[in-house]
Amino acid sequence: MDPRQFSDLFIFNRVAEQRSFTAAARSLGVTQSAVSQTVKRLEQEMGLRLLSRSTRSLAPTAAGERLLATLSPVIAEIGAEIEALERLREEPGGRLRVTCGKHAADTLVWPAFSRLIAAHPEIEGELSVEDRYVDIVAERFDIGIRMRDDLEMDMVAMPVGPPLRTVVVGAPRYLETRDPPRVPRDLSAHRCIGFRNAGGTLSPWSFERDGHAETVKVSPSIIVNDGDALVEAASAGMGLAYMLEDLAAPFLSEGRLVEVLADWCPPFPGYHAFYSSRRHPTRASTLFLEALRQESRGKLDG
The missing domain is CATH 3.40.190.10 (Periplasmic binding protein-like II)
Structure with a gap:
């Protein structure tokens, strides 16, 4: 079937519904001549007269009625489905x-x-x-x-x-025994707690100050793959940990953790x-x- 016939069949169905070339053309937003030519082309391709025309009336022929019996319900079903899809666009279901x-x-x-x-x-x-x-x-x-x-x-x-913002934190009792790091490279002198992400790699420790970015590759003495375990390990004094500030916030407010390198940890897009x-x-x-x-x-x- 020629894909163009879908459009021609739709126009034929509209003419049969309206019983008028002029009314069908008006509802479709095209000229009466275009509608007439479309129906004429469809009839020529099918080799059948589909509409009986007179100066005062227009009606489907027997062949036209047979075609409409199949065509009209299909077009109505397609129209209903399109309306349903349009409602889905507006409704949150x-x-x-x-x-x-x-x-x-x-x-x-x-x-x-x-x-x-x-x-x-x-x-x-x-x-x-x-x-x-x-x-x-x-x-x-x-x-x-x-x-x-x-x-x-x-x-x-x-x-x-x-x-969001990352922080480097440690327990007070851990920092009492060591000088806190002043710059990221000082982390090499500290025990660090690593975090293994879902991809299996250790999360990098990234820093920035005054437009200068720096990433430190730490050698962790302990590695975890859970945020809660990361916080607990740090608060237990096992070393310094690098984490999102939200995770550390309750422990910082309670004094169970202390932040270091704060001026190297600016906010970043969330x-x-x-x-x-x-x-x-x-x-x-x-x-x-x-x-x-x-x-x-x-x-x-x-």
């Missing part, structure tokens, strides 16, 4: 699948995600919390949350979290939400992104 790491989930994503699902229970929400790299296209996630410098080029990304540039975000995804931004604004205002 459907499935929302989100992936992120544990820190992002605890500090930003879960509060926004749970608030959205509570407000829109018609959304089927799934939140996958794991620190490994996730290919959101291959694994069919709608949105991922990661740092901006860890994203593929074909992703649409937008900031959704407040700025989490970004990302999705495939080849996939238009659903209404549920759009609402979730707005919930993330609201959560971020609340943290900044707080």
Whole structure:
């Protein structure tokens, strides 16, 4: 079947519904001549008269009635499905699948995600919390949350979290026995606690001051792969640890940890939400992104 016939059949169906070339043309936003020529071409290609015309009336022939019996329900079904899809664009129902790491989930994503699902229970929400790299296209996630410098080029990304900051911390009793580091290279004289990320590599210790960036490769005396274990090891006096400030904040406020190298640890851009540039975000995804931004604004205002 010639793909052009789909359009011709639609126009023929509209003429039969309206019982008028002029009315059909007006509803389609084209000229009466264009509609007439389309029906004429369709009849020539099929070798059948589909419409019986007179100066005062227009009606389907027997062949036209037979064609309309099949054609009209199909066109009506397609139209109804398109309307349903358009409503999906405006309504937040459907499935929302989100992936992120544990820190992002605890500090930003879960509060926004749970608030959205509570407000829109018609959304089927799934939140996958794991620190490994996730290919959101291959694994069919709608949105991922990661740092901006860890994203593929074909992703649409937008900031959704407040700025973050890393800190180097140690227990008071550990620092009582050693001079605290003044510059990053002084870390070579200290016991350090390493963090092995989901990719299996040790997370680097990166610093910056006055536009000068420096990355130190430490030789850890102990290695963990969990944020809670990292904090506990540092507070137990096992050495200095490098971590996000949010993880250390309660221990710093209680005096169980002390920060060093503070002037080498400026804030940096926080989490970004990302999705495939080849996939238009659903209404549920759009609402979730707005919930993330609201959560971020609340943290900044707080």
